[in-house]
Amino acid sequence: MIELSHIHRNFRVGNQMVPALDNVNLSIAAGEYLSIMGPSGSGKSTLLNLIGLLDRPTSGIYRLDGEDVTVLSDRQQAEVRNRRIGFVFQAFHLVPRLTAAENVELPLILAGVPVAQRAERVERVLAALGLADRSHHKPEQLSGGQRQRVAIARATVMQPAVLLADEPTGNLDHKSGQDVAQILEQLNGGGITLIVVTHDLAIGQRARRRLHMLDGRLERDSGASGG
Amino acid sequence: MIELSHIHRNFRVGNQMVPALDNVNLSIAAGEYLSIMGPSGSGKSTLLNLIGLLDRPTSGIYRLDGEDVTVLSDRQQAEVRNRRIGFVFQAFHLVPRLTAAENVELPLILAGVPVAQRAERVERVLAALGLADRSHHKPEQLSGGQRQRVAIARATVMQPAVLLADEPTGNLDHKSGQDVAQILEQLNGGGITLIVVTHDLAIGQRARRRLHMLDGRLERDSGASGG
Ligand SMILES: Nc1ncnc2c1ncn2[C@@H]1O[C@H](COP(=O)(O)OP(=O)(O)OP(=O)(O)O)[C@@H](O)[C@H]1O
Ligand SMILES: Nc1ncnc2c1ncn2[C@@H]1O[C@H](COP(=O)(O)OP(=O)(O)OP(=O)(O)O)[C@@H](O)[C@H]1O
Numbered sequence: 001m002i003e004l005s006h007i008h009r010n011f012r013v014g015n016q017m018v019p020a021l022d023n024v025n026l027s028i029a030a031g032e033y034l035s036i037m038g039p040s041g042s043g044k045s046t047l048l049n050l051i052g053l054l055d056r057p058t059s060g061i062y063r064l065d066g067e068d069v070t071v072l073s074d075r076q077q078a079e080v081r082n083r084r085i086g087f088v089f090q091a092f093h094l095v096p097r098l099t100a101a102e103n104v105e106l107p108l109i110l111a112g113v114p115v116a117q118r119a120e121r122v123e124r125v126l127a128a129l130g131l132a133d134r135s136h137h138k139p140e141q142l143s144g145g146q147r148q149r150v151a152i153a154r155a156t157v158m159q160p161a162v163l164l165a166d167e168p169t170g171n172l173d174h175k176s177g178q179d180v181a182q183i184l185e186q187l188n189g190g191g192i193t194l195i196v197v198t199h200d201l202a203i204g205q206r207a208r209r210r211l212h213m214l215d216g217r218l219e220r221d222s223g224a225s226g227g
Numbered sequence: 228m229i230e231l232s233h234i235h236r237n238f239r240v241g242n243q244m245v246p247a248l249d250n251v252n253l254s255i256a257a258g259e260y261l262s263i264m265g266p267s268g269s270g271k272s273t274l275l276n277l278i279g280l281l282d283r284p285t286s287g288i289y290r291l292d293g294e295d296v297t298v299l300s301d302r303q304q305a306e307v308r309n310r311r312i313g314f315v316f317q318a319f320h321l322v323p324r325l326t327a328a329e330n331v332e333l334p335l336i337l338a339g340v341p342v343a344q345r346a347e348r349v350e351r352v353l354a355a356l357g358l359a360d361r362s363h364h365k366p367e368q369l370s371g372g373q374r375q376r377v378a379i380a381r382a383t384v385m386q387p388a389v390l391l392a393d394e395p396t397g398n399l400d401h402k403s404g405q406d407v408a409q410i411l412e413q414l415n416g417g418g419i420t421l422i423v424v425t426h427d428l429a430i431g432q433r434a435r436r437r438l439h440m441l442d443g444r445l446e447r448d449s450g451a452s453g454g
């Protein structure tokens with residue numbers, strides 16, 4: 001479903017070139033559950049952004065469901081992204097002027113879901129994440145871990161085909177982190193392809209397949225499915 | 228050195244009132260090393276912001292070095308803060324248009340440190356945090372953990388009397404997190420009062436004195452120094 005071949009991603013800063021992804025080859029079947037771990041700066045977010053069509057490779061091919069998505073226009077990539085991919089950002093990226101509930105409702109509005117259904121879906125996902133009594137708070141009126149959970153709610157409310165989570169528990173205590181992992185795994189149990197970037201071994205080891213990155217390369221792959 | 232008596236902090240959101248801090252009493256001597264742990268939303272950041280003079284209590288007294296700082300004006304609080312307190316924010320709060328080095332240099336400029344000394348001090352603290360080759364990157368050109376380390380560098384470069392760190396390792400792999408803890412502990416070894424809010428037990432247990440919060444209250448204090 002997700003096939004990366006000879007993916008390179010370089011960044012330029014002044015005269016310096018940063019090889020953030022260095023010849024990454026990766027094949028992921030629909031419904032898989034992967035974790036990606038590795039040192040700070042090793043390329044995990046860059047890889048996730050690329051898979052999530054938020055960034056393009058410098059060279060190499062990315063096939064999503066057999067289609068080469070590297071040749072799509074920005075607008076076409078955005079369409080694929082909005083329809084099929086949910087993203088929990090490492091820096092959350094919530095809309096400051098909207099409440100938690102309004103932030104979570106955004107993807108439903110963009111997808112044309114009728115208003116009556118939206119309220120009920122937003123309420124359900126916020127309650128599952130322990131945020132029922134915070135739905136009318138704006139991001140600045142929430143704790144760090146509460147903002148993180150709103151970001152998770154927003155990414156999951158559409159039940160996307162692919163769910164990409166970048167450090168979803170970094171601001172959560174142990175128990176809340178386990179609750180979040182369970183929620184993500186329930187979605188995976190329903191068929192959603194799940195990729196979790198994490199620094200927490202307790203979370204990373206729950207995945208069926210575990211990748212490890214170092215200096216932009218895929219250093220280890222516990223379950224390379226032969227392609 | 229830090230004395231909180233009967234501290235309450237309430238937030239209003241619409242008709243709702245959130246008792247973020249509920250009768251907190253705490254006495255911290257100069258040079259102590261404390262960790263504060265507790266569930267997401269339990270009041271840790273609110274407590275740290277209060278100690279760091281970034282927020283005022285709804286009621287109660289806060290004495291810093293024997294002086295009641297709750298009666299100071301905003302401007303006077305800002306002066307005390309800039310002179311004596313270093314803060315690593317849970318959300319980093321780096322200046323987007325400045326490079327990593329320029330962000331770290333800011334407190335030195337504000338304190339009137341001469342330019343020749345500034346360059347050398349910035350370079351030293353960035354190198355200690357593994358960021359020597361990222362000093363000319365802007366925040367958006369850094370990984371999440373690199374931004375976190377720039378925030379730590381900025382908070383520590385002035386060697387403040389009190390160092391407050393809100394989840395300083397949440398975006399770091401295990402090894403980088405240990406490096407950061409060591410750097411903070413070296414500063415404490417030099418006499419700096421150190422308070423670390425963390426969700427990571429491995430980091431929290433390194434502190435000499437450990438506090439635990441729940442629902443806005445100080446639930447446990449492993450080493451209450453009798454005040
Ligand atoms: N500006 C605000 N307005 C309203 N409520 C607030 C505000 N800031 C914080 N709160 C609420 O106060 C409570 C404590 O928040 P705080 O940020 O101190 O929690 P925390 O322990 O740091 O959590 P985390 O571990 O998630 O960072 C939370 O329930 C939060 O929703
Ligand atoms: N826009 C950019 N411009 C220049 N360099 C960048 C940019 N984005 C990332 N980098 C660099 O690419 C490398 C990989 O970054 P990435 O964000 O993928 O790391 P990461 O593994 O997610 O790290 P962390 O665990 O700290 O979040 C880093 O060294 C970073 O400095």
Ligand SMILES: [Mg+2]
Nearest residue numbers: 045090370371
């Ligand atoms: Mg990252």
Ligand SMILES: [Mg+2]
Nearest residue numbers: 143144272317
């Ligand atoms: Mg907090």
